[in-house]
Amino acid sequence: MDIDVIVRGTGRFVPERVLTNDDFAQVVETSDEWITARTGIKIRHFVSPGETNSLMAAAAARQALEMAGAEPSDVELIIVPTVTAERIFPATASIVQARLGATKAACLDMVAACSGFIYALSAATAWLRSGEYKNALVIGSEVMSALENFTDRNVCVLFGDAAAAVYLQAEPRADRERGVLHFDLGSDGTLVPLLYQKAGGSAHPPTFTTVLNEEHFITMQGQEVFKRAVRKMDETARTVVAKAGHTPDEIDWFIAHQANSRIVEAAGRRLGVPPEKVPINIDHFGNTTSASIPLLLDELNREGKLKAGHKVVLFAFGAGLTWASAYLVWGD
Template sequence: MAGRSVVVGVGHYLPERVVPNSEFEKTLDTTDEWIKTRSGIERRHFAAEDETTSDLATNAAQAALADAGLTADDIDAIVLATSTADLTFPSAATMVQARLGMTKGFAFDVQAVCAGFVFALSNANALIVSGQAKRVLVIGAETFSRIMDWTDRSTCVLFGDGAGAVVLEAQKGTGTAEDRGILATDLNSDGRYKDLLYVDGGVSTQSTGHLRMQGNQVFRHAVEKLTKTAETALERAGLSSSDVDWIVPHQANIRIIQGTAKKMNLPMENVVVTVQDHGNTSAASIPLALSVGKQRGQIKPGDLIVTEAIGGGLAWGAVVLRW
């Protein structure tokens, strides 16, 4: 009997403030039509001034726990993916741990930018499969609105804030691809591509900095690398794209999502798309899309899901799981 990490709960949280594309027309040389055509984004949520990443993460975690019918006492570990933690230290994960009233176990952050949730999910799976934890709360949460250059129309219109979370639980499986839970993962990074997507500041350089991106270059890498990582993960699970019920991709840009689906020979009807409502929420985008996909009645028990993401680093990866 093989041990599997099974998703037993999912939830998300979005800040109250909704920012439509038209809001950017007042301050930038851009239009709603231009943003929609280039990215597929129509609106996004921005955190309130007194709202931090750990606030969003806590709300999403509580929603996932409620969905699982569990409490913080049932959780052994928290793995939180973010690039926009509240403080330099401690980790946002430990702040969520305290807010949930969880006094045992351990919590830590994972930093792989937009690929963060895939990296966090893979790490949480490893903790469960190796017997170090029975239940792990995996969260993606971001406040990218805090690192935008509001004069850069090529980047500031693309990002939003939000959080999503899943509860993973150790369950027995048969060791076949018919099992529920995480069936395979694939992680990659290549630090030579730093200049394509980065923030020009940080603790060691004594500034917060702003996000900088060479959009066309990132796009060029994205479709090819996302397709390859998804296919590698499927191969490891002994499956192919024809077995996939849903692609739940990182929601960065509708054209990247369409390009990847096309290369995988899957119609857009098999893709969960939320980019129009949330923009790019970095590490939060996949768990947000999983939660919304379940709410919409798209994702059902037994469905085979592929999640894939690419972000600054460059870092990219995929997870194959059966819901």
């Protein structure tokens, strides 16, 4: 069908509780200087008691709906990409649906780690283009603090909690380039051991032993992930730009997953674009996994930096290992 898929609203929820680098220096051998130099992170936000994944996701969704002038009763599809679902089942998206009162929405979660938002955006776009649904909420929401080992200084300082959403709407095809247009998705499952959570699933269900052995926390080989992330983020961004029939210098914004400021900066250099086209906000949020791209998208949108007609590339890399990119033209 001849349909454009337009981002009509963005929103976010960031917990009020803040942890600084100096806070981490009280519990592990680290310092503000060490963390800042290696990650670019200065602060990150953690949930407080009573703040859950679905609560954050619903709050972000309400902002996106308000911006779009839509009501929860209008929503036809909700996808929540997350690695920190509230339960193994049901889907966190179903809990979000109940919080919103979006009674007619189909609901599902997706797991592609830090690439999850783009994977979910791709799925939602395909459904809307098919004519099956007229609109969708895609909400990256993570409580990464639940998976952190606060004795591992290489991992615990990296992550933050947050949720961010986009509201997509299917509209008749225009006579110009607009909306969400192209994707590149990929994975290499042979590299699962580089970044994973060992226990908690059906292969290693929770037991006294898995808890005692700290198998429910994030396990990461940081240097190996770093090397692959820089290369693959460059490759997937170039692929989706080529699909769109453009070159990197013609793109207005490259919105990267905020894993580490050095990764984002290196990806920008490889693409040959100026730093101002590759914004960074990891300094005040940390790595929020599937929430990081929509969080930055909402920040740029609310600051008025995203203008109608701007060419935007989203790109990410995460556990799996997965990678993903999307090309869209902002506004009408």
